[in-house]
Amino acid sequence: MQLALFDLDNTLLAGDSDFQWGQFLISKGLLNEQEHLAKNIAFYEDYKAGRLDIYAFLDFQLKPLSEHPRHELEALHREYMAQKIRPMITDKARALVERHRQNGDLLVVITATNSFVTTPIAREFGIDHLIGTTPEEVDGKFTGKVTGTPSFQEGKITRLHEWLAGRDQSLSDFETTWFYSDSHNDLPLLKLVDKPVAVDPDPTLEAYAEEAGWPIISLR
Template structure:
């Protein structure tokens, strides 16, 4: 059996689901439009240039979530899926995932974006296994705290290894291990697998992939 891991934002999706969730909250009036928009843009730029303070960003993301009960959040997310995610489920990405699933690979999405946002998106790709940043909940409400180490940079390796260990597996359990990503933030996990694949890569990742002889593919034009 092979293990195939996928980043989500700008890899399987041609958008960043975390950033677009923020923009969606602005459009729906859940947050103060100008204040939130400016902060969302700043964090997005920091992510792209590799300087993001993940804990500062996650607490920013959590603030509007703790104000709403789960029914309100689920209704908002259903609308977000319809308005934002569904139009960005591209055939090339769906086919890539389908090929690995049909081959019998163990597939998982490994993303820094929190599981509240990403679990329904993973299901839309037919992937049941999600390794994501997790927020604490009590009785269905978010507490404002992060439950485990963020699934970001080196944290993606730690979280993936914990997920494997919970299933009685490790890296040696697989004939091949593959990780698809667009971002240089994912270099730690890309260097851990046998077959890293740069997908729609950022400039920094493209340069690194070409220097290392890694495959480079473009799912979106």
């Protein structure tokens, strides 16, 4: 069996689900537009530059989850999927996932974005397995904090090993391992797998992929 790992934002999606979740909450009047948007843009620029403080970002990004009951958040997410996410899913992205599915590969979305936002998106692709940053819950309510290792940069490797160990597996159990990503933040995991693929890559990843001879594809 082969293992196919997919980054989500700007890889399988033609956009960023985390950023768009904030934009959606602003559109619903649930966040202050001026305050939230400025911070969101600043964090996104830090992410693209490879200097993101992941814990500071998560304190910012997970706070809205703590301010609403779970049933309200789930209703909001259904609307968000229709308005923001499905328009960002291209036929090429669906076809890539389907090729790996038809091959019988184990499919996993691995993303820094929190699992509340991303689990339904993975399901939209028909992918049952998700490794995302885990928001803390107490008595069924989000606290606004993170639990465990954020699935970001080297943390993706940590979380992948933990997930595989929970299945009594390791990377060596797979004939071939694939990872698709757009971001230089994912270089640690891209370097680990057998088949790294740069997808609509940022300039840093594009330069690295060209030098390393990795495939570069577009899902747009």
